Amino acid sequence: MSLPHCENAGRGCFPARGECLKLCPRVPGRRLREVVRPRPDDVTARRRARMATDETEPADDDIDWGDVGMEMPQAAPIDRIRRAVAVLRHPAASEDPLASATQALEGVVEGTEAATEAILSQIEAIETALDAVSAELSPESQARAALDNAGMAITALYEACGFQDLTGQRIAKVRKVLQQVDAHLEELLEIVGHDQVAALPPPAEREGDARLLNGPVDDATRVSQSDIDSLFD
Structure with a gap:
C-alpha cells in the first residue's frame, strides 16, 4: 500500500517499515505502525473471509474442462513438444x-x-x-x-x-x-x-528443383556404372 507522506521520514521515523508513531491521516485513530502492520485480530478476520470465499469457488481439479470446451492447461506444452519432435523425428518422414x-x-x-x-x-x-x-x-x-x-x-x-x-x-x-x-x-x-x-502431419516434402538437390552422394548411395548399365539390359 502507498504510505502517506511523513516529514520525519529518514530521521528516526521509517513509515516503510512501520516504525512510525504519527497518526495516520487516512485512518483516523490509527497509527502508521498499525496501518502497515495489521493487528492480529485484523489478520484473523481477513483469513476467515478468504476461507469462506475459497469454499464457494470450485478448485481447479473440480472443473470439467471438456464442458467448457478447453483442454487441461498442461496439454498445450506437450502438444508443442510433440510438434517439435515431429519436425526432426517423424516416423513417416522420408529422411x-x-x-x-x-x-x-x-x-x-x-x-x-x-x-x-x-x-x-x-x-x-x-x-x-x-x-x-x-x-x-x-x-x-x-x-x-x-x-x-x-x-x-x-x-x-x-x-x-x-x-x-x-x-x-x-x-x-x-x-x-x-x-x-x-x-x-x-x-x-x-x-x-x-x-x-x-x-x-509429417514435414512437407521438398518439391521441384529442391527435391533433386540430394548431393553430394556418399559411397553408400552412390550409383555404380554397373547399376547404370543394368537399366539398358
Whole structure:
C-alpha cells in the first residue's frame, strides 16, 4: 500500500517499515505502525473471509474442462513438444535430418582424408624428383639454390596438410554432440508418445528443383556404372 507522506521520514521515523508513531491521516485513530502492520485480530478476520470465499469457488481439479470446451492447461506444452519432435523425428518422414547431418560430416572427414592422402603422394613424388635432379647437379651449379627453395616449399606443404587431422578432430566433436542429441530425441519421442507423434502431419516434402538437390552422394548411395548399365539390359 502507498504510505502517506511523513516529514520525519529518514530521521528516526521509517513509515516503510512501520516504525512510525504519527497518526495516520487516512485512518483516523490509527497509527502508521498499525496501518502497515495489521493487528492480529485484523489478520484473523481477513483469513476467515478468504476461507469462506475459497469454499464457494470450485478448485481447479473440480472443473470439467471438456464442458467448457478447453483442454487441461498442461496439454498445450506437450502438444508443442510433440510438434517439435515431429519436425526432426517423424516416423513417416522420408529422411532424418540428424542422420543426414551426421552422414554429411562423415563424408567431409572421408573426403578431406582422401584429398590429403592424394596431395601427400604428389608431394612425395615431387620431392623424389627434386632429389634426383639435385644428385645430377654439381656443387657449384646455380640451379641448386632454386632446388633449395623448392625443398622449403615442399616442407611448407607438408605442414599445411596437418589441417586434415585438426579438422577431423573438430568434426568428431560435432558428430558426438549430434549423436547425443539424436539419443535424447529418441528418448523424448518415447516420453511424449510414438503413436501421438506419428498421428501429426509429417514435414512437407521438398518439391521441384529442391527435391533433386540430394548431393553430394556418399559411397553408400552412390550409383555404380554397373547399376547404370543394368537399366539398358
